Every structure is written in C-alpha cells, then in structure tokens.
Amino acid sequence: MPITFKIKGISLSNQIRFTPKPPTKDGLSPQSAGDSAYQIKTDFPSSTDGLYWIKNNNINGGTPFQIYADMTTAGGGWTLILQNNYTVWSEAEALLKHQTTPPTTLATVANGDDTQNYSIIGWADYIKSSPSGFQYMMDANTRGHYGGIWRANENYSFTGSVDYGQYISTGSVYFGSDVINGSSGFRQNITEIQKFPTDSGTWDYNDQGIEHRMPWYSVSSDFKIAQAIMTTTHDDSGAWWGTLISDNGWNPAPWQNDVGMGYPGIIWYWVR
Numbered sequence: 001m002p003i004t005f006k007i008k009g010i011s012l013s014n015q016i017r018f019t020p021k022p023p024t025k026d027g028l029s030p031q032s033a034g035d036s037a038y039q040i041k042t043d044f045p046s047s048t049d050g051l052y053w054i055k056n057n058n059i060n061g062g063t064p065f066q067i068y069a070d071m072t073t074a075g076g077g078w079t080l081i082l083q084n085n086y087t088v089w090s091e092a093e094a095l096l097k098h099q100t101t102p103p104t105t106l107a108t109v110a111n112g113d114d115t116q117n118y119s120i121i122g123w124a125d126y127i128k129s130s131p132s133g134f135q136y137m138m139d140a141n142t143r144g145h146y147g148g149i150w151r152a153n154e155n156y157s158f159t160g161s162v163d164y165g166q167y168i169s170t171g172s173v174y175f176g177s178d179v180i181n182g183s184s185g186f187r188q189n190i191t192e193i194q195k196f197p198t199d200s201g202t203w204d205y206n207d208q209g210i211e212h213r214m215p216w217y218s219v220s221s222d223f224k225i226a227q228a229i230m231t232t233t234h235d236d237s238g239a240w241w242g243t244l245i246s247d248n249g250w251n252p253a254p255w256q257n258d259v260g261m262g263y264p265g266i267i268w269y270w271v272r
Contacts, residue, residue: 027052030064036127037069038272041077048072051104054079059123060100067120068102070270074149074194078137081124081158082230082269083107084245084252085116091219094229094245095122095159106143110251110265119245121230124158124271131155135272136214138244139196140255141264146203147210148195156187156214158271164222175234180212181205186234187214198259207235209256210242215269228253230269244269 026044027034033055034040040054041047049071055064070078085107089097097119107116120127128134132155138147167174176185183189190212195202205212211232218228225231225240227250232242244267246253251263 027054027069029053030055033064036077036129036272037067037071037079038077038129040069041071041075047076049076051102054127056123056126058126065100066102068104068106068118073137073144077272078270079120079124079127079272080106080268081119081121081127081271082244082267083116083118084267084269085111085265086114087246087249087252088114089117089119089229089245089247091229091247093117094119094217096120099123106268107266108142121158121269128158128271135193137270137272138210138215138268140267141261142266143268145196146198146256146259146261146264147268149193150214151191151193152214153189153191158215159217160187160214161217161220162186162223164220167223179234180207182212185213187216188212190214198256198261201259203256203259206241206256206258207233207239208241208258215244 024032025034026032027040030053033053036054040052051066052069053064054067068080083103097117099120102118103116132153135149135151137149140146174186176182176188179185213232215230215232218225218231225233225236227246227248228240228243229247230245231240233240241254241257243253251265255261255264
C-alpha cells in the first residue's frame with residue numbers, strides 16, 4: 001500500500017511492494033510438493049530416504065502424490081519408478097500400478113502376492129531432470145547389487161518401444177552392429193556411470209543378462225520379446241534376460257543368468 005512521508009510541508013509518496021516468497025518445495029506435505037526426488041535433494045541436501053510429495057500438471061491430474069525417494073545412493077535424488085516384487089503384470093500395469101500408494105519401505109524379500117508391486121514408469125518422462133542427460137538406475141535382489149547407473153544421451157522415453165517399420169527396413173542394423181555391448185544401436189546411446197557388484201564380483205553386458213541398452217517397452221503385437229514387457233534385450237528368438245517386467249510367471253523376471261542371478265526376487269528401477 002502507498003506510504004506518504006511529509007518533510008517540511010512536502011509530501012513524498014513511496015510505493016512499497018512485497019514480493020511473495022516462493023513456496024518451499026521440500027516435498028514434506030502436499031502443500032510443499034516438489035518436482036522430483038532430484039529437485040528435493042538438490043534444494044534440501046539433508047533429505048533422507050523415504051516418502052515425499054511431488055506435483056506435476058501432467059501427472060495425476062495435477063494433484064500432488066507421494067513417491068519413494070532414494071536420497072543416498074551416488075548422491076541421492078532418485079525417484080523410484082518400479083518395484084517388481086512378484087511375477088505377473090499386465091502391459092498397462094507395467095506403466096502404472098499402485099501409482100499413488102508407493103511402498104513406505106522397500107521390499108527386502110520376494111513377496112507371495114503383488115501388494116508390493118509398484119510402477120510409475122508411465123510418469124517418468126515428466127520426472128526426469130532433463131529431456132536428455134538424465135540418469136537412470138537399476139538394481140536387483142538387494143539394493144546396490146546386480147545393476148548400475150547410466151546416463152541417457154538422447155531424449156529417450158521411459159515408455160519408448162521398437163519402431164517396427166524401421167526395424168523391418170533396416171534389419172539387424174536397427175539394434176546396432178554390436179547389439180549387446182555397442183553404443184550406436186536402438187537405445188544404446190547411453191553412458192555407464194557405475195556398475196553395481198554381484199554377490200561375488202562383477203558383471204559384463206551379456207545376452208544372458210543386462211544388455212547395454214536403456215530398457216524399452218516390449219508390447220507390440222508385431223515385435224514382442226517372449227513374455228518381456230520392459231527389457232534391455234534385443235533378442236526376438238528366446239534370450240530375454242535383462243528384463244525388468246514379465247507378463248508370465250517368473251521370479252519376478254529373467255535378470256542376470258550369466259552371474260547366477262537369473263531370478264532375483266526383486267527388481268528396482270529409478271530416475272533422476
């Protein structure tokens with residue numbers, strides 16, 4: 001409001017404006033919902049693992065919802081987008097399942113039903129920190145094992161799938177000249193940041209395990225890899241290890257047979 005000063009009979013008017021303080025986006029309540037675990041950790045470095053509220057106009061009708069965040073691993077700021085803790089999923093559930101009720105604590109053993117299964121993969125494109133250059137993390141069986149951290153160097157969608165027409169026209173070149181270990185094929189323009197250990201050592205990219213490829217959504221009636229729904233494999237003739245979600249009776253999906261962790265019981269997928 002205007003404030004008027006009088007000095008020796010002269011009136012001086014001064015407009016004082018108050019700039020509203022931006023809302024605190026610490027994710028501790030719906031009213032202070034953040035954008036992602038990454039934003040919350042960046043702005044509030046002392047944030048710890050657990051549940052946080054986030055909000056995005058493109059997700060959940062713009063209504064704040066809770067996520068589970070890993071605020072510790074490799075600097076933290078990871079939003080959980082998948083906990084696969086039990087066998088059978090539908091293709092729709094792979095993208096959104098129990099999406100507004102994340103696990104309050106992460107699973108520690110394989111479950112006997114799907115109550116701990118959780119996915120917001122369908123929302124992950126709105127949660128990643130940038131269109132390209134974002135990071136994703138996968139681990140299995142126990143946290144920080146049987147997986148790793150990668151950076152995506154292109155604008156890969158978390159729900160991206162094979163372009164069947166291009167696959168037919170280019171043949172095997174579609175997946176790259178080195179379909180397992182390369183960098184120039186389908187979803188292979190990724191940079192490995194860290195490999196997590198196995199229980200007894202290390203692992204390498206393998207057609208009996210994880211391939212050097214950002215997971216893709218295998219749902220096409222023209223090109224579907226066995227019972228895989230979300231997978232890193234290129235193979236359409238049977239070797240579909242390196243799969244995060246299956247639609248038919250695995251424990252919970254075929255993972256890293258090459259290092260003795262074919263059926264890990266639990267698989268996690270994260271974004272920052």
